[in-house]
Amino acid sequence: MEEHCDFDIGNLMCYDSATFSTPGDSDDVNKALDELAAKNAQKLVARLFVLPTEPPPYGNGRVATLPEPTTHLPREKPIPKPREATTWEKFAKLKGIRKRKKDKVAYDEQTGEWRRTYGYKKANDINDTWAIPAKAGENDGLDPWTRAQKEKKERVAHNKKRQMQNLQAASGDRLPGTIDLSSSNPAMLKKGKKKKKHVEVALEFSQKSTASMGKFDNKLKYEPEIKKKSKPKRDAEFQRSHKTEKQSSLKLLEKVVGKEEHSIDVNKAVNIAQQEEEARKRAKKGRAGKKKKSKQ
Amino acid sequence: FGSGGLAPEDWIVALSPDEPDVQIDLSLSYKRLSKGNIIMGRKLQGKTMPKRQATRRALRAREPKLVENVKKAFFIKGPKSSQLVNTALKDMYMMKKPDAVMLNKKNKCRPFEDHTSLEFLSNQMDASLFTYGSISKKKGHALTLGRMFNHQLLDMIEVSVNVDDEFKSISDFSGERKKSVKYGSKPMFLFQGDHFDLSEDYKLLKSLILDYFRGDVVEKINLASLDRVIVCTATQDRVYFRHYAVQLRKSGTKIPNVALDEIGPRMNWEVRRMKSASEDVKKQAMKKPRKHKPGSKKNLKKDVLGSMGQLHMKGEDTSKMALRKFKALKRKKPSATDGAGEGEEGSKRQR
Numbered sequence: 129m130e131e132h133c134d135f136d137i138g139n140l141m142c143y144d145s146a147t148f149s150t151p152g153d154s155d156d157v158n159k160a161l162d163e164l165a166a167k168n169a170q171k172l173v174a175r176l177f178v179l180p181t182e183p184p185p186y187g188n189g190r191v192a193t194l195p196e197p198t199t200h201l202p203r204e205k206p207i208p209k210p211r212e213a214t215t216w217e218k219f220a221k222l223k224g225i226r227k228r229k230k231d232k233v234a235y236d237e238q239t240g241e242w243r244r245t246y247g248y249k250k251a252n253d254i255n256d257t258w259a260i261p262a263k264a265g266e267n268d269g270l271d272p273w274t275r276a277q278k279e280k281k282e283r284v285a286h287n288k289k290r291q292m293q294n295l296q297a298a299s300g301d302r303l304p305g306t307i308d309l310s311s312s313n314p315a316m317l318k319k320g321k322k323k324k325k326h327v328e329v330a331l332e333f334s335q336k337s338t339a340s341m342g343k344f345d346n347k348l349k350y351e352p353e354i355k356k357k358s359k360p361k362r363d364a365e366f367q368r369s370h371k372t373e374k375q376s377s378l379k380l381l382e383k384v385v386g387k388e389e390h391s392i393d394v395n396k397a398v399n400i401a402q403q404e405e406e407a408r409k410r411a412k413k414g415r416a417g418k419k420k421k422s423k424q
Numbered sequence: 425f426g427s428g429g430l431a432p433e434d435w436i437v438a439l440s441p442d443e444p445d446v447q448i449d450l451s452l453s454y455k456r457l458s459k460g461n462i463i464m465g466r467k468l469q470g471k472t473m474p475k476r477q478a479t480r481r482a483l484r485a486r487e488p489k490l491v492e493n494v495k496k497a498f499f500i501k502g503p504k505s506s507q508l509v510n511t512a513l514k515d516m517y518m519m520k521k522p523d524a525v526m527l528n529k530k531n532k533c534r535p536f537e538d539h540t541s542l543e544f545l546s547n548q549m550d551a552s553l554f555t556y557g558s559i560s561k562k563k564g565h566a567l568t569l570g571r572m573f574n575h576q577l578l579d580m581i582e583v584s585v586n587v588d589d590e591f592k593s594i595s596d597f598s599g600e601r602k603k604s605v606k607y608g609s610k611p612m613f614l615f616q617g618d619h620f621d622l623s624e625d626y627k628l629l630k631s632l633i634l635d636y637f638r639g640d641v642v643e644k645i646n647l648a649s650l651d652r653v654i655v656c657t658a659t660q661d662r663v664y665f666r667h668y669a670v671q672l673r674k675s676g677t678k679i680p681n682v683a684l685d686e687i688g689p690r691m692n693w694e695v696r697r698m699k700s701a702s703e704d705v706k707k708q709a710m711k712k713p714r715k716h717k718p719g720s721k722k723n724l725k726k727d728v729l730g731s732m733g734q735l736h737m738k739g740e741d742t743s744k745m746a747l748r749k750f751k752a753l754k755r756k757k758p759s760a761t762d763g764a765g766e767g768e769e770g771s772k773r774q775r
């Protein structure tokens with residue numbers, strides 16, 4: 129009888145492939161079924177009780193370690209796609225940075241007790257220290273408590289911004305593998321820091337890339353307005369008054385030549401200096417004699 | 425249980441069946457953002473992110489996972505139903521509990537003609553198994569057992585119940601042994617008869633019964649908790665469904681003696697119709713998640729003190745490395761050509 133039986137211990141299942149012959153009477157059928165079931169159940173239990181066991185964490189009985197189920201049943205839902213790593217996760221993987229578990233309590237030196245690391249009455253709170261020695265390099269004119277507050281705000285804002293970007297990236301806003309269209313606009317390249325994302329740049333381009341510059345196109349629900357180019361400055365220049373033009377010209381001149389803050393007449397100053405010098409010399413020559421004077 | 429703990433406005437928005445492929449990554453935290461930022465406000469991928477943490481938790485529980493939740497079943501009645509069918513449904517619901525939902529009202533739904541309402545309910549309750557009960561002149565008292573993949577019909581089988589007038593509900597069996605069976609215990613399975621291998625509908629039935637009642641897939645099980653067994657016996661025209669309580673009696677050996685006591689329901693089934701899964705959906709459903717194979721560790725030697733490996737380095741240019749600099753190494757050695765002059769100067773300096 130054993131040869132007919134297949135066992136899937138992981139599912140607590142036994143499959144007896146021997147043909148079941150139905151006896152004539154209905155009562156006999158149930159009896160026959162009961163008998164067969166008892167036989168096969170005994171076989172299955174025998175297989176289960178030879179598994180490696182260990183004592184349970186609490187209560188009675190023995191805990192047996194089951195093997196993996198062999199019968200492959202269909203899944204309920206599709207296999208999930210792995211989540212794309214965030215910017216930090218990618219960086220950490222590259223550098224080999226591992227997560228360190230933080231303790232919930234830390235030792236507070238001032239009070240000499242163990243306190244929580246964050247929240248109410250946290251350990252080593254800057255607001256508990258009444259005097260902090262100033263470091264040589266700090267010139268921002270803030271006291272350390274205000275500085276700590278400010279830095280925290282900055283950190284929070286930075287983290288929020290990063291999280292927003294991560295959400296955007298996860299929802300597919302950052303499209304890997306597509307052409308970075310920001311390179312097509314030379315003005316963007318020159319600036320150095322990319323303020324706009326390439327998708328936004330691409331959107332701007334595509335919005336205007338019709339014959340009528342996107343004026344009559346139907347917009348999507350959340351599509352931003354088409355940015356209008358501001359008129360060039362040249363037109364404004366020609367419309368200025370005589371006075372303003374004069375002022376602006378003078379301004380330009382100042383930039384080139386320099387401002388007359390300490391206006392010294394250089395020629396005059398030189399002449400005066402020369403006269404003084406000559407007067408000194410004459411005085412000297414006068415003492416010396418007439419000979420030298422005749423030579424001149 | 426019914427709506428899975430979601431507020432009506434939340435699940436209507438979040439679980440629209442017309443967009444099954446669009447998923448919101450709920451592992452990311454939700455931040456309440458300014459009104460101006462439409463893309464990042466509450467709408468992600470055109471769907472509204474739920475406001476309440478409880479809703480998000482409930483949605484996270486319904487997400488596709490590598491290791492799946494226990495399959496839930498819902499029990500539904502057709503436009504016409506008999507007391508026998510109702511009892512059968514109720515009995516199966518009790519067997520399937522706690523991962524089961526019983527729907528009490530009659531539904532204008534015929535699975536083999538139109539299964540969209542079943543798919544809707546499956547989505548609503550996050551239940552991928554169903555049993556539909558009805559009565560008709562042709563088939564008599566009939567049950568349709570089926571399952572879903574991604575809340576879309578995978579396969580189902582229709583069986584006539586009360587064949588040979590053999591139907592006994594749980595309540596018809598005496599009370600003694602029933603009490604020993606614990607609520608939510610994992611049953612053992614016995615499939616008997618070679619027809620489970622021979623015909624396609626019996627194969628499907630076997631797969632369905634196993635899927636239905638096996639519960640959680642566990643690594644470890646307390647042997648004292650083996651208290652029930654589901655037995656399905658197949659002949660050419662019948663499937664005998666029986667459910668017993670198991671009593672493990674001490675024998676002289678390690679292996680106990682098994683005594684079975686029927687607790688019901690007792691059903692004789694006759695397979696009527698079957699709808700098997702389409703090939704592409706079946707392929708997707710039967711996919712196994714990739715198991716991470718531990719990479720072979722090369723270049724690893726172990727000795728008493730520990731493990732070690734050999735470092736293979738490229739040649740390094742010491743002149744380009746940031747090493748400690750020694751002044752003695754900086755001083756140039758006097759060369760032959762300008763040796764005389766320099767030497768004199770040098771000696772002068774020393775003085």
